[in-house]
Amino acid sequence: MSAPVVELAGVTRRFGPVVALDDVSLSIRPGELVGLLGPNGAGKTTLLSLVSGLRKPDAGTVRLFGGDPRDAASRLALGTTPQETGLPQTLRVSEVIALVAGHYPDPMTTAEVLERFGLEGLARRQTGGLSGGQKRRLAVALALVGRPRLVLLDEPTTGLDVEARHILWQALRDYHADGATVVLTSHYLEEVEALARRVVVVGQGRVLADGDLPSVLALVARRRVLVTVPAAARATVAALPGAGDVEAQPPGAGGAAEPAGHDEVRLTVLAADADALVRGLVGTGVPFRDLEVRGASLEEAFLTLTAPDAAARPAPHGTRPGVAADDLEVTR
Numbered sequence: 001m002s003a004p005v006v007e008l009a010g011v012t013r014r015f016g017p018v019v020a021l022d023d024v025s026l027s028i029r030p031g032e033l034v035g036l037l038g039p040n041g042a043g044k045t046t047l048l049s050l051v052s053g054l055r056k057p058d059a060g061t062v063r064l065f066g067g068d069p070r071d072a073a074s075r076l077a078l079g080t081t082p083q084e085t086g087l088p089q090t091l092r093v094s095e096v097i098a099l100v101a102g103h104y105p106d107p108m109t110t111a112e113v114l115e116r117f118g119l120e121g122l123a124r125r126q127t128g129g130l131s132g133g134q135k136r137r138l139a140v141a142l143a144l145v146g147r148p149r150l151v152l153l154d155e156p157t158t159g160l161d162v163e164a165r166h167i168l169w170q171a172l173r174d175y176h177a178d179g180a181t182v183v184l185t186s187h188y189l190e191e192v193e194a195l196a197r198r199v200v201v202v203g204q205g206r207v208l209a210d211g212d213l214p215s216v217l218a219l220v221a222r223r224r225v226l227v228t229v230p231a232a233a234r235a236t237v238a239a240l241p242g243a244g245d246v247e248a249q250p251p252g253a254g255g256a257a258e259p260a261g262h263d264e265v266r267l268t269v270l271a272a273d274a275d276a277l278v279r280g281l282v283g284t285g286v287p288f289r290d291l292e293v294r295g296a297s298l299e300e301a302f303l304t305l306t307a308p309d310a311a312a313r314p315a316p317h318g319t320r321p322g323v324a325a326d327d328l329e330v331t332r
């Protein structure tokens, strides 16, 4: 197996009393596309700052391409876009790209950068006159100018509209397809679902889950059961074995083949074991219709994993967040 591009072993980093990272171990191999997901303050930016050599850990070791990230030589093949980037206001977009390219032995041409990131129309604009979204696109593009083998992106598409986000996603996919390793943090679950092959969920400075997207979802294998029942039967459904949160859809809301009638209610029930729930429902004799069973979204998985009381909560199928599924590493 090829040597890891990034390796953290037992890394702790504090800021005064705040433990931003707490005994984190993580290894990223060449060619991976990793999404770091976590709520505000989880420690994602701190993790990236250690990998890019901006900070050093209080305990543990961080390796970048096998070396110390604080040595400039280890960072030669690294490209990063922090959460906020300052651009020289009076330089034109093409000039900024050329300026950054001048630091690398084999950079992309300005034309290639402009094309990859859909910036062609802005080449002659001064960066000070760009919109927030245009600046963000340029900042991400600049991380790739030197053809880095590893790209670290901290919330790359924050503030971008849908079209700009899609252009950027495609640029990142293409760059990854060319063989690069990409690590990104994001608050957009949709972004992680669209891009990342591997998802690392970080919360309170710890790695809560680490696996491919389906295994992170399976860790909180909750299902949503949607069903229309007589309004009077709501309590019966809520009391079924395995029923979690129960929500009633407002009258007239879409979803079912036929909207709930006057004396009916359409319920969404979160269930660890949807099959058992449906069997229980049939056993009650409650007349029901338009039964649907859907998978939980990444968003639901994420909230379950990062909730402060997640460790204490009974979890589906006898597992709990913190217990490894087959190909899933969890440290909690």
Ligand SMILES: Nc1ncnc2c1ncn2[C@@H]1O[C@H](COP(=O)(O)OP(=O)(O)OP(=O)(O)O)[C@@H](O)[C@H]1O
Residues within 6 Å of the ligand: 015, 016, 018, 019, 020, 038, 039, 040, 041, 042, 043, 044, 045, 046, 047
């Ligand atoms: N320079 C600093 N001084 C003091 N505390 C800091 C500093 N940098 C980070 N922290 C604290 O460390 C914790 C982790 O912060 P970090 O920025 O890594 O989180 P994050 O997951 O990137 O959050 P966000 O999603 O909001 O960007 C937070 O409690 C934060 O307030």
